[in-house]
Amino acid sequence: MFCAGTLHFCYILPFQNPVCSNCWISLTLNFGKVIIYKPKYSTRFGCTMARASSSAALLLLICFFNSNLSYSLSVFMKNSEASQVLRIRKRANQFLEEIRPGDLERECNEEKCSFEEAREIFKSQEKTTEFWFAYGDSNPCKNNICKNGGICNVKHHKYSCSCPPKFGGNQCEIEKSECWYKNGGCSQYCQDTRQGLYVTCSCALGYALSDDGKSCTPSVRFPCGLLKKSLRSYQGRSAEGNQTDASDVALLNETMGQENVSSWNQSFHPAAWAGLNQTVLQGAIEQEILEEQGNFSEWDVPHLPSFNSSDEKGKIVGGSFCRPGSCPWQVLLQTNREYGFCGGSLISSRWVLTAAHCLDTVNPYQVTVGDFDKYKRERDEQKVRVQQYWRHPQYDSSNYNNDIALIQLTSDVAFTTHVLPICLPSPDLATLLMEGKEPGMVSGWGSTHSKGSLSRFLLNVRLPIVSMDTCRQSTEKLITGNMFCAGYAEEAQDSCKGDSGGPFAVPYQGTWYLLGIVSWGEGCAESGKYGAYTRVANYISWIKEVTESATDESGFLHTLQ
Known part of the structure; x- marks a missing residue:
C-alpha cells in the first residue's frame, strides 16, 4: 500500500491505526478499483481515525492483505501481465475533455480526430494542413493518380507527378512532343514551346502547313528540296571490268551529240564501274578539257584545301553521274572566262551558298545552274551574273573555320525540274539528321x-x-564545332579539290536539306581519313541577316529561327 501524492509507504501495526506521514491513504484492490480514505483528524505524528471506525478499517485492511498477499511480496511482474498493464486502450471522449490541452497521441492516434482538433494541437494552419494531407483521406498519393508510369509525390500538402521522359501534364496524361525526338512529329521544321509539352511545326520555302499541323504540302510548283523524280540507285552496277551502264551510254549519246561516245567509253580507267562503284573519268576527257581551256591553267583557281601536299588534284572519288534533275540545286561558280572553279548550292532564286575559301583568290563572275555537261550548252542550263558576295566575317583561312560564303545574283533564276533550290535545315532538324543513318549526297565537277x-x-x-x-581521332588538324566529317575509312569514295563549296545534301521525309558545304580534307579518299564539311545549321542567323539586309525580300528564311 502507498500514499498517493507522496509515495511514502504506510505500515500496518496490529490493533493500531495506520501510522504515516500526513497524506491520503490509497488502497488498490486486485479487481482494479481504487478506494481512497482521507483521515478526518491528523496530527504531525500520524493519522488518527475515529474510534468507531477503527474495527471496520482494521477488518478491511486484513481482507486486503489476504487477497493481495502475492502482490505485496514481489515488485516484479511477468511479461504477459506487464503487457496487459502497459497496453494502450482506446478511450472514449471524457467529461470536460475540450478544456484539456490538445495531445496528438490522445486525440488522433488513440482516437479519430477532426481537422479542428488537429489544428488545436499544431497551432498552425500550414502544419495542420500538411498533417491532414497524410492523416486524412485527402492524400491523393494514397492511391497513385499519376498515369503512364508516373510517380506521385507530396510536398507542402500539394501533390506532383514525376513523369517518364515522353509524358507530361499534371498527371502525366499528355504524351510529349519535343523536337529532339523524331522532330516532334513535324515533317519539316520543329520548334519547342515554352511549356515543353507541345511543338510548333512550320514549313520551308514553297510549302504550306497542312490541317494536321504537322505535315507540309507544296504550295508552289517548284518548292525547295523536292525532286520531281527519285534519285537513281547506282549500287547495282556491274563489276565487270570497264563496262559502263547502257543507260549511261545513252545519256552520253544524248548529251555529247555527234561526238564519238564509243571512243570516249574506251578511254575509261580499268577500274570504272568496279567493286567500289567508281566512275573514273580520264584520258580523252582530260585531254579535251585541257584543249578547250587552252593556256588557262587550273592552278590559277582554288581547289579543295588539302593538308597533304602529295595530292594536288581535285576529284569526286567513287562517284556516279548525277543525272539532270537529280542535283537541281548544284551551282557552278565561274570566272569571267567561264572557267568553273568551285561548286555551290542554290538556296533561293537569287542566293547561292558556297565555301569562303573558294573566294580567297578569285572573284566569281557568274554562276551556271541546271548544268550536267560543262562543255555543252544544255536546254535547262542558265547563266546568271554575280552581283556581290559575302565571306563569313570570322572565316579563318589557316584552319578553314567558318568556311562559308553567300553570293547574290543580279537576277532571279527560273525554277524548272532541273533547277531547284535546296532547303536549309533548322538547328533541331540538322541535329536529327546528323544522328541519323541516312548518308549525305556530295556532288560536283x-x-x-x-x-x-x-x-x-x-x-x-x-x-x-x-x-x-x-x-578528331583521325587527324591532328583542328576540328571545330562548325565542322563535321563524312566518308569511309577504307573505301575509295570521297570529295576533293574541285568540289569545294558544293553541297552535302541529306533527305528527310522526301525533302532534301543542305546539311554541309564541301570544305577541306587530308588528301582524297586516303585510308583512315575523312572529308571535312562546314556545318550549315550553325549559320542560319547569319544567312538570314545578310539576305534580309541586302534585299527587300525576306521570305525564304522566315520560318527558320
Whole structure:
C-alpha cells in the first residue's frame, strides 16, 4: 500500500491505526478499483481515525492483505501481465475533455480526430494542413493518380507527378512532343514551346502547313528540296571490268551529240564501274578539257584545301553521274572566262551558298545552274551574273573555320525540274539528321582520280556522317564545332579539290536539306581519313541577316529561327 501524492509507504501495526506521514491513504484492490480514505483528524505524528471506525478499517485492511498477499511480496511482474498493464486502450471522449490541452497521441492516434482538433494541437494552419494531407483521406498519393508510369509525390500538402521522359501534364496524361525526338512529329521544321509539352511545326520555302499541323504540302510548283523524280540507285552496277551502264551510254549519246561516245567509253580507267562503284573519268576527257581551256591553267583557281601536299588534284572519288534533275540545286561558280572553279548550292532564286575559301583568290563572275555537261550548252542550263558576295566575317583561312560564303545574283533564276533550290535545315532538324543513318549526297565537277583534271560531267557520291570523336581521332588538324566529317575509312569514295563549296545534301521525309558545304580534307579518299564539311545549321542567323539586309525580300528564311 502507498500514499498517493507522496509515495511514502504506510505500515500496518496490529490493533493500531495506520501510522504515516500526513497524506491520503490509497488502497488498490486486485479487481482494479481504487478506494481512497482521507483521515478526518491528523496530527504531525500520524493519522488518527475515529474510534468507531477503527474495527471496520482494521477488518478491511486484513481482507486486503489476504487477497493481495502475492502482490505485496514481489515488485516484479511477468511479461504477459506487464503487457496487459502497459497496453494502450482506446478511450472514449471524457467529461470536460475540450478544456484539456490538445495531445496528438490522445486525440488522433488513440482516437479519430477532426481537422479542428488537429489544428488545436499544431497551432498552425500550414502544419495542420500538411498533417491532414497524410492523416486524412485527402492524400491523393494514397492511391497513385499519376498515369503512364508516373510517380506521385507530396510536398507542402500539394501533390506532383514525376513523369517518364515522353509524358507530361499534371498527371502525366499528355504524351510529349519535343523536337529532339523524331522532330516532334513535324515533317519539316520543329520548334519547342515554352511549356515543353507541345511543338510548333512550320514549313520551308514553297510549302504550306497542312490541317494536321504537322505535315507540309507544296504550295508552289517548284518548292525547295523536292525532286520531281527519285534519285537513281547506282549500287547495282556491274563489276565487270570497264563496262559502263547502257543507260549511261545513252545519256552520253544524248548529251555529247555527234561526238564519238564509243571512243570516249574506251578511254575509261580499268577500274570504272568496279567493286567500289567508281566512275573514273580520264584520258580523252582530260585531254579535251585541257584543249578547250587552252593556256588557262587550273592552278590559277582554288581547289579543295588539302593538308597533304602529295595530292594536288581535285576529284569526286567513287562517284556516279548525277543525272539532270537529280542535283537541281548544284551551282557552278565561274570566272569571267567561264572557267568553273568551285561548286555551290542554290538556296533561293537569287542566293547561292558556297565555301569562303573558294573566294580567297578569285572573284566569281557568274554562276551556271541546271548544268550536267560543262562543255555543252544544255536546254535547262542558265547563266546568271554575280552581283556581290559575302565571306563569313570570322572565316579563318589557316584552319578553314567558318568556311562559308553567300553570293547574290543580279537576277532571279527560273525554277524548272532541273533547277531547284535546296532547303536549309533548322538547328533541331540538322541535329536529327546528323544522328541519323541516312548518308549525305556530295556532288560536283571535281577530278575523278588523284592525278586527274576536273570532270566534264556532274558527279555525285553518297557518304555517311561519322562521329566527332572518330573524326578528331583521325587527324591532328583542328576540328571545330562548325565542322563535321563524312566518308569511309577504307573505301575509295570521297570529295576533293574541285568540289569545294558544293553541297552535302541529306533527305528527310522526301525533302532534301543542305546539311554541309564541301570544305577541306587530308588528301582524297586516303585510308583512315575523312572529308571535312562546314556545318550549315550553325549559320542560319547569319544567312538570314545578310539576305534580309541586302534585299527587300525576306521570305525564304522566315520560318527558320
